[in-house]
Amino acid sequence: MKKIFLSALATFSLLISLAQNIGIGENSPTAAKLQVKGIDSSVVIVENGTNSGTNVRTGLFFKTGPSYAGSISTVGTGYTHRLGFFTYGGSSPSSLLERLSISDAGDVGIGVVTPAAKLDINGVIKISGGFPGAGKLLQSDANGMASWADKSTSFLPAGASGNTLRHNGSSYISTSNLYNNGSAVGIGTASPSYILDINGRMRLRHNGNTSGLWFNGSTNVENSFIGQYTDNLWGIFSGGAWKFAVNATDGTVLMGSSNLDNEVQTNAVGYKLKVFGKIIGEEVRVQLKTAWPDYVFGEKYQRLSIDELEQFVTKNKHLPNIPSAAEVEANGQLLGEMQRKMMEKIEELSLYIIDLKKEIDLLKKKNTL
Known part of the structure; x- marks a missing residue:
């Protein structure tokens, strides 16, 4: 030696x-x-003399025969580097592929060279230990230790056959809890009282216009639908036609027409409620903005004489200040305004009767002399 x-x-x-x-x-x-062998922390130092450029690589390479089998290298630019583990044998170092990366921030990437989290994995994960099995769940204890567990009735895993709720692999439930007690499902509530019990708001979306809810009877026939009719209308669909709709833009309400969209855009302009059919109720209140016709009894009110009234009716075939039959047929009538005009005529009629009584009393007095 x-x-x-x-x-x-x-x-x-x-x-x-x-x-x-x-x-x-x-x-x-x-x-x-x-x-x-050394007594300090810097036992071996591998140094690349290049201090400029991008993706500068410094590392150790492992070779078996003519093939490069792997490498442990740092890759970086300036003062920002990552530690990479390379495999995939080839005849040159450039054939190696980076499989695992550790960033300057301590983030670990598997199949990702720029991990965005403490563990960032691009691909499928397989966990073999801990008694895995079909339908089992990976759960954590109070210390953060994970283990396989049989699914319970209070949790709904995604993608398993026969579950109440399934995912397609790209959707997820975030910042909320989903519970299943065996007979009812709760979203946002741990004690659901109905088949589906939601504590909070619910949003329904559809690629087309008609997003909503169908209601089936005991014969499983879709009889009623509540949802969006067009971009601006939502309503109730029943019996093969839309029977109720609300215009989200101006609040217009329509009932009883099978062509609600056309009615909203045409005949219902200027009205908040339009009903195609009859209405029955115990009471209807109309709050008038104009004066009630007690002004008829005022001293300044001018009414026609009996002779003038006769001439007007003979000529026009309707009372003064009352729309004609043709006008009502063409434009309908305003309920409150018509009530006001009718009361005006009733009060005028009362005055005519009072005047006639005075004349009758005067004639009676003359006849008794």
Whole structure:
């Protein structure tokens, strides 16, 4: 055995054994072809003299025969680097592919060279230990330790056959809880009282216009639908036609027409409620904005004489200040305004009767003289 000693600022020891093993800081290198031993943290330093450029790579390469089998390297630009583990054997170092990466921030990526979380995986994960099985769930204890567990009735896993709720693999439930007590499903509530019990708002979406809810009877026939009719209308569909609709833009309400969209855009303009059919009720109240016709009894009110009234009716075939039959047929009538005008005529009629009584009383008095 022979020793070579080099002396500089510090003592450096290199030993080559008879078995051609090399020891650095190790007097008996019997464990490997190269054995390095030191008493500080910097036992081996691999340095790339290039301090400029992008994706500068510094590392150790592993070779079996003519093929490069793997590498542990740093890859980076400037002062930002990541530690990468490379595999995929080939005839040159460039054929190796980075399989696992650790960023400067400590994030680990598998199949991802720029991990965005503490563990960022691109691909499928398989966990073999811990008694896995079909339909089991990976759950955590209070200390963050994960283990396989049989699914319980209070949790709905995604994608398993026969479950109440299934996902397609790209959708997810976030920041909410979903519970199943065996007979009812609760979203946002741990004690659902109905088949589906939702604590909070619910949003329904559809690629077309008609998003909503269908209601089936005991014969499983879709008889009624509540949902969106067009972009601006929502309503109730029943019996093969839309029977009720609300215009989301101006609040217009229509009932009883099978062509609600056309009615909203045409005949219902200017009205908040339009009903195609009859209405029955115990009471209807109309709050008038105009004065009730007690002004008829005022001293300044001018009414026609009996003769003038006769001439007007003979000529126009309707009372003064009352719409004609043709006008009512064409435009309908305003219920409150018509009531006001009718009361005006009733009060005028009362005055006519009072005047006639005075004349009758006067005639009676003359006849008794």
